[in-house]
Amino acid sequence: MASMMFNDDKNVNPFYVEAKEYLGFSGKSISKGIKDIEYIPTYEIQKPEDRHIQALKIIVDSGGRISKKEMAKIAVEKKLIIVNAENESQATFASLDKGIISALENQWGFVKVNKIGRTRWIEITDEGKHASEFLI
Structure with a gap:
């Protein structure tokens, strides 16, 4: 949301990265690799002048x-x-x-x-x- 609110130049593209593999909850990183990148649609969120x-x-x-x-x-x-x-x-x-x-x-x-x-x-x-x- 912050990228939509403060992106005056339209040069920021919000996205969500889906992990390729989830390793569980062993205290280490729980995801590994990139399976897919989904670009999130942007909406203009206005801020006061x-x-x-x-x-x-x-x-x-x-x-x-x-x-x-x-x-x-x-x-x-x-x-x-x-x-x-x-x-x-x-x-x-x-x-x-x-x-x-x-x-x-x-x-x-x-x-x-x-x-x-x-x-x-x-x-x-x-x-x-x-x-x-x-x-x-």
Whole structure:
């Protein structure tokens, strides 16, 4: 599966080798020779865009929870979102919502947004924790 997920150049061919002979369980190698090689069909397994992975890392590095305000500030600093508008504050949050949070929450299920008082918190989900283990 990893070869399908990270094979951007299409130069990896997953395969399964069937042993020619099985020697049993004597503590030594249990197979000998090659009987047949079966090529496994490949399927495109998508991964999040780099900016989404970087955003997930920011959340993980913040202990799995970060305010939207702090996330917006870091996202601008790291150029994950670009804001060119008169009302920079409002445009920043709109860009963060549309470009980062929406995909992480709705497409990937890696985060959820909760409002506590006046603050909106971005929290990593169990799915996001699992994905961060191999994406980051």
